Amino acid sequence: MQQTLKNAAKLFIIALGILAVAFPPNSDWIERAYVNGAYPAWEHFAVSVTAPVPWSLGDVAFLAGAIALVSRIVAFARAPRRRRSILNAALSCVAILALYAVWFTVSWGWNYARAPLESRVRFDDRRITPQAAVKLRARAVARMNALAAAAHAREGVPLDTPALYSAWLPAVMRGGNDWTPLVSLPKPTLADPFMVASGTSGFINPLTLNVALASDVLWFERPFDLAHEWSHDAAYAREDEANYLAILTCLRSPDPAVQYSGWFELFLYLPQARHYARREFVPLVWRDFAALRERNARHVNVLVAHWSWRTYNAYLKTNRVAAGIANYDQVTRLMLGVALDQRLLPLAR
Known part of the structure; x- marks a missing residue:
């Protein structure tokens, strides 16, 4: 039951990732509600947090994702054969990638949908x-x-x-x-x-x-x-x-x-x-x-x-x-x- 709920959560994240990347909002909404709406608040917060740090927090975010992926692959490889599940491991890896896709899109990527x-x-x-x-x-x-x-x-x-x-x-x-x-x-x-x-x-x-x-x-x-x-x-x-x-x-x-x-x-x-x-x-x-x-x-x-x-x-x-x-x-x-x-x-x- 617990594994079923985990897989459902992973599928939900994957679905969000697909929706975020494949179906961007229209350019009018992007200009009004994102570029001149929600994005400025996020931009001010992100720059305020990262500016005092002498190195790139983006590197930390990238490394965190890479470590999460590698850890899932290693956990799968080291698990006893009877407990291995290719489906669970694959869902975990794809869900991590989907989570980063959502982060990328909402954090900045929707700016690509802005009108010229x-x-x-x-x-x-x-x-x-x-x-x-x-x-x-x-x-x-x-x-x-x-x-x-x-x-x-x-x-x-x-x-x-x-x-x-x-x-x-x-x-x-x-x-x-x-x-x-x-x-x-x-x-x-x-x-x-x-x-x-x-x-x-x-x-x-x-x-x-x-x-x-x-x-x-x-x-x-x-x-x-x-x-x-x-x-x-x-x-x-x-x-x-x-x-x-x-x-x-x-x-x-x-x-x-x-x-x-x-x-x-x-x-x-x-x-x-x-x-x-x-x-x-x-x-x-x-x-x-x-x-x-x-x-x-x-x-x-x-x-x-x-x-x-x-x-x-x-x-x-x-x-x-x-x-x-x-x-x-x-x-x-x-x-x-x-x-x-x-x-x-x-x-x-």
């Missing part, structure tokens, strides 16, 4: 043309060249995260949030060796909302990468939207190093010319391109990176981001199609 940013701001797809993209790329090149010397002069200066937050928050609010997100500094993570080997610059742990940046992120990448992960924390799950908000954040900053970070990353996401003459970039910019290549050649494992990005591509498509990892590059659409005011903030619809 262009539905909340003034967006005109007629502005998205090859000519406009070329013009934006030329502006990015010009700004990178103009800012390079001032940015490199601040290479050794620690990033002013409160100032970055001040530039970031208005863009997040203009994008549809009616609440003020809390943020924290990046946490060291056990996943760092994998991030370095796969070329992953950062991530948000969806279970605890910890932000992590790879240990080999370069100084001119850091402002953009941190603003990108903060945007995920603020309920912008789509990669193009997190990129867009991170770029606007950097361009709005008075710090030349932060501005340089934004223009540099924007340039990398824009459609590229086949060849660039040496004179098109100042030597400092070429040096930064070389630093990226050298870092990647030294750290990135091609097989790990290929597997990682294929897996993430499948993950994004599972969460209804049809473009998969190509969604990163769709920031070009937003940069060209969204109208901005004089403060580089999106105009509301």
